[in-house]
Structures are given as structure tokens and as C-alpha cells.
Amino acid sequence: MPIDPRANAPERIAAPAPLPHVSRRALKRVKNPLAVPTSCRYCAGSVELVSNSEIYNGRAYGDWPYAYLCTDCKAYVGLHPDTDIPLGTLANEQLRKDRNASKAIFHRLKEARGLSRTLAYQWLAGKMGVSVDECHFGWFDHERCAQASRVCLDDMSASGTMTASFSKARG
Incomplete structure (x- = not known):
């Protein structure tokens, strides 16, 4: 739009x-x-x-x-500041919890990687198979929240394994 x-x-x-x-x-x-x-x-x-x-x-x-x-x-x-435009879709208590939890995981990954906000959302959108324009936690349903969490946790886990392997190889 x-x-x-x-x-x-x-x-x-x-x-x-x-x-x-x-x-x-x-x-x-x-x-x-x-x-x-x-x-x-x-x-x-x-x-x-x-x-x-x-x-x-x-x-x-x-x-x-x-x-x-x-x-x-x-x-x-x-609402978006100084507008009447909603930040996302209506959310009940459980969806708000899911959105907050998945966004917190995403922010941990973003900070750990030192990514800008734009690059982090581009990366997440690519991993989730959605357009960057649709990659907003306020738009996510329960399934998208779970997918975003999984993608971020898998990446952090793989990175942790890789870091451990490098450290071990350096001896």
C-alpha cells in the first residue's frame, strides 16, 4: 500500500x-x-x-x-506516532506475548551480529520467505512469531557452534 x-x-x-x-x-x-x-x-x-x-x-x-x-x-x-495509522493488527493477550518474545529474540540476534535495523529486517525477511514490506512483528500472527523465533534461534545456535569450533581449532 x-x-x-x-x-x-x-x-x-x-x-x-x-x-x-x-x-x-x-x-x-x-x-x-x-x-x-x-x-x-x-x-x-x-x-x-x-x-x-x-x-x-x-x-x-x-x-x-x-x-x-x-x-x-x-x-x-x-498507533504510529502523530498518526491514526495502526502499528500492526489487533492482538489479544497471547499474540502480544508471542510478538514480544519473538521480537526480543530477534533483537538479541541483531545486537550479537552488529546489524543495523534495516539489514536485520532484510535478513529476517529473506530467511522467512516474506517481503521486507511484510516483515513487521506487529503484523505477525502466532505462526509467523514462532517462525521468526525459530529462524533467529537456529542462527544463534549455528553461530555458537561455529564459534566454539573456531575456538577449539585455535587451541
């Missing part, structure tokens, strides 16, 4: 409540925006744009504390 057309539209952008604004510059930064969710993928319930304080028991978190929230099952997704 191309950049949000509102980024270049001449008319003023009306920010949906409760957002204070939507930034053209921020819209341009999101290269592959997902559609705003209107119904929940889990329960078909209604989805609303809310302050994330509704999710976190009255306390707002982050510099852009907004999210799309299912009014029935409470699945949610955050």
Missing part, C-alpha cells in the same frame, strides 16, 4: 477524536500503512480509537498514547 494520500492532500487533516492532531510529515514516514480496524478479528466486536489509559487502568503510556481497542474482547493495537 502506498503512502497515505492525506499526506499530500491540500485540505486540512481532521484528526479523529481523541487524537490532538495527525501530522502530514508522520503520515509520509509510514511507507506501508495498514487500514484502520473497524471490527475485531477475534470476536467481530466494534473497534474504537481510544487513549491507551483505557487499556492500562487509567494511566497513559508513551509519547503518543493512543490505540485501537475492541470494545468486547479488549484486543488492541497502538
Whole structure:
């Protein structure tokens, strides 16, 4: 999907409540925006744009504390800063745990290899057989999270074995 057309539209952008604004510059930064969710993928319930304080028991978190929230099952997704564009797909508690766990493993590998963010995502996309445009943890389902974890752990394991072999050979 191309950049949000509102980024270049001449008319003023009306920010949906409760957002204070939507930034053209921020819209341009999101290269592959997902559609705003209107119904929940889990329960078909209604989805609303809310302050994330509704999710976190009255306390707002982050510099852009907004999210799309299912009014029935409470699945949610955050927003790209200064936009109304979702960061990914709605996620229930288990999918959020899976995404966080697989992303943590990915970041360990990225740091261990000294890769830039761009190179790390290009590597992961290639290993997973998906396009770089679709390689976002916020877009992953349970199976993709498991695949990303497996790919990263296999690579770290193979690298560890190789390092041990080199050390042993050096004596």
C-alpha cells in the first residue's frame, strides 16, 4: 500500500477524536500503512480509537498514547506516532506475548551480529520467505512469531557452534 494520500492532500487533516492532531510529515514516514480496524478479528466486536489509559487502568503510556481497542474482547493495537495509522493488527493477550518474545529474540540476534535495523529486517525477511514490506512483528500472527523465533534461534545456535569450533581449532 502506498503512502497515505492525506499526506499530500491540500485540505486540512481532521484528526479523529481523541487524537490532538495527525501530522502530514508522520503520515509520509509510514511507507506501508495498514487500514484502520473497524471490527475485531477475534470476536467481530466494534473497534474504537481510544487513549491507551483505557487499556492500562487509567494511566497513559508513551509519547503518543493512543490505540485501537475492541470494545468486547479488549484486543488492541497502538498507533504510529502523530498518526491514526495502526502499528500492526489487533492482538489479544497471547499474540502480544508471542510478538514480544519473538521480537526480543530477534533483537538479541541483531545486537550479537552488529546489524543495523534495516539489514536485520532484510535478513529476517529473506530467511522467512516474506517481503521486507511484510516483515513487521506487529503484523505477525502466532505462526509467523514462532517462525521468526525459530529462524533467529537456529542462527544463534549455528553461530555458537561455529564459534566454539573456531575456538577449539585455535587451541
